[in-house]
Amino acid sequence: xxxxxxxxxxxxxxxxxxxxxxxxxxxxxxxxxxxxxxxxxxxxxxxxxxxxxxxxxxxxxxxxxxxxxxxxxxxxxxxxxxxxxxxxxxxxxxxxxxxxxxxxxxxxxxxxxxxxxxxxxxxxxxxxxxxxxxxxxxxxxxxxxxxxxxxxxxxxxxxxxxxxxxxxxxx
Amino acid sequence: xxxxxxxxxxxxxxxxxxxxxxxxxxxxxxxxxxxxxxxxxxxxxxxxxxxxxxxxxxxxxxxxxxxxxxxxxxxxxxxxxxxxxxxxxxxxxxxxxxxxxxxxxxxxxxxxxxxxxxxxxxxxxxxxxxxxxxxxxxxxxxxxxxxxxxxxxxxxxxxxxxxxxxxxxxxxxxxxxxxxxxxxxxxxxxxxxxxxxxxxxxxxxxxx
Numbered sequence: 001x002x003x004x005x006x007x008x009x010x011x012x013x014x015x016x017x018x019x020x021x022x023x024x025x026x027x028x029x030x031x032x033x034x035x036x037x038x039x040x041x042x043x044x045x046x047x048x049x050x051x052x053x054x055x056x057x058x059x060x061x062x063x064x065x066x067x068x069x070x071x072x073x074x075x076x077x078x079x080x081x082x083x084x085x086x087x088x089x090x091x092x093x094x095x096x097x098x099x100x101x102x103x104x105x106x107x108x109x110x111x112x113x114x115x116x117x118x119x120x121x122x123x124x125x126x127x128x129x130x131x132x133x134x135x136x137x138x139x140x141x142x143x144x145x146x147x148x149x150x151x152x153x154x155x156x157x158x159x160x161x162x163x164x165x166x167x168x169x170x171x
Numbered sequence: 172x173x174x175x176x177x178x179x180x181x182x183x184x185x186x187x188x189x190x191x192x193x194x195x196x197x198x199x200x201x202x203x204x205x206x207x208x209x210x211x212x213x214x215x216x217x218x219x220x221x222x223x224x225x226x227x228x229x230x231x232x233x234x235x236x237x238x239x240x241x242x243x244x245x246x247x248x249x250x251x252x253x254x255x256x257x258x259x260x261x262x263x264x265x266x267x268x269x270x271x272x273x274x275x276x277x278x279x280x281x282x283x284x285x286x287x288x289x290x291x292x293x294x295x296x297x298x299x300x301x302x303x304x305x306x307x308x309x310x311x312x313x314x315x316x317x318x319x320x321x322x323x324x325x326x327x328x329x330x331x332x333x334x335x336x337x338x339x340x341x342x343x344x345x346x347x348x349x350x351x352x353x354x355x356x357x358x359x360x361x362x363x364x365x366x367x368x369x370x371x372x373x374x375x376x377x378x379x
Contacts, residue, residue, distance in 0.1 A: 015364050019335065019342070019357075049371060050364075053313035054336050056297055057321075060314055061337050063296035064288070065220035072233055 009036060009043045018050060203256055204247035211240055214257060217338065218264050224333050225268055227288040227322075235271060239264040254347055261338075261348045265330065272326060290318040316370045324363055327351075331359045 009017075013033065037044050204210055218239050223232035242263050243250075250259055294311045321329055327349075334345045342360075346353045 011365060011368070012361060014368075015361050018364065019360060021342070021357075046368070046371070049313070050368065052310075053317050053367070053371065056310050056314050057317040058337050058339070059298050060293045060296040061224050062220060063298075064293045065223045066216065067296070068223060068229055068232075069216060069219050072229075 008040060009033070009047075014043070014047060014050075017047060018054070202247045202250050203252075204243055204250065207240065207244050210243070210256065210260075214260050215240070217257065218260055221261065221333060221338055222264055222268060223288065224321075224337055225330060226272070229288065231271065235264065235267050238267055242267070258344060258348050261334075262350075265348060268330075269326070290315050293318065312374065316374055317367060320363075320367050320370050323366065328359045328363045331356055332363045335360055 017033070037047070215236060219232055219236045222235045222239075223229065226232050226235070239260060243260055250256075254262075294314050297307065297310045297314060299307065321332060324332060331345055331349065331351075334340045334348060335342075340348065342353050342356050345351075345356045349356065351359075
């Protein structure tokens with residue numbers, strides 16, 4: 001609150017003039033106020049400055065708002081003029097990227113590094129050759145005769161020529 | 172399901188519901204808000220301006236302006252015509268603004284928002300009646316003082332200040348809009364003007 005100077009208008013008197021709440025024009029108070037303003041350049045100047053400032057504020061705000069509303073209607077959407085240039089958006093995007101990548105980096109560090117197998121360095125042609133060799137080996141194993149321990153027992157009713165006798169073996 | 176006439180809402184509503192809604196609309200008393208397009212055309216500028224200067228954010232102001240007219244439409248039957256349409260709309264806008272600015276989310280996005288209005292944006296709209304560069308510079312300084320001071324006011328003081336000095340409502344209209352006594356409105360304006368006078372005086376001393 002501005003201190004009251006006896007030679008000048010009080011803050012309330014000045015505000016009442018700005019708020020268009022001056023005393024009634026026919027009252028004696030109104031006459032005294034007008035008399036004071038006519039004689040006091042300080043109060044007149046301050047009042048004029050405040051009026052000008054408030055007027056500039058109102059006119060500029062009104063004009064700006066009008067322009068913004070027209071732009072909004074023309075564009076149909078809010079103008080993203082400076083949005084992409086804001087550093088905070090870039091900072092947020094960077095933070096998100098780091099947050100997304102960091103867990104993978106950690107897990108990657110924690111897993112022991114496996115030695116590079118020779119198979120991974122083999123050329124595709126070599127790989128196919130080795131595959132064929134492996135398949136061939138499997139085929140051979142499948143087509144191989146049944147191992148002797150797994151062969152069925154010899155028929156005891158078979159002829160002795162087929163199964164040599166013990167005596168002939170001794171000989 | 173009835174064939175719709177291209178209305179996506181109607182396409183998803185059974186015919187019985189549509190007829191009930193239409194009957195209810197027929198029964199509802201006529202309000203000025205029935206012709207919403209005319210209401211928007213008349214008052215959008217004022218509501219948007221008030222919300223823009225209050226929030227200083229284009230996106231929020233646009234969103235709240237649309238929300239204001241949506242609320243007015245949905246609650247149009249409660250408009251008793253005991254105040255003007257402008258006052259009623261302004262009251263809705265004020266309530267929305269209060270609800271919105273209370274949230275922490277608003278405070279965060281106000282700091283971060285790219286749609287925030289800067290005084291330099293507004294100062295480009297200073298009327299250029301006097302082409303003198305010196306006077307234009309003085310006007311820019313005066314605008315900056317008021318702009319900064321308004322930002323420092325309390326929410327209620329700022330609202331009352333904008334309603335008086337931008338929307339040019341008289342004290343009785345401000346009292347009706349805000350629901351405050353006229354004496355309270357006046358004291359808020361006195362305090363706001365005291366701060367502005369203080370800034371003016373210190374600025375004048377600095378330039379001397």
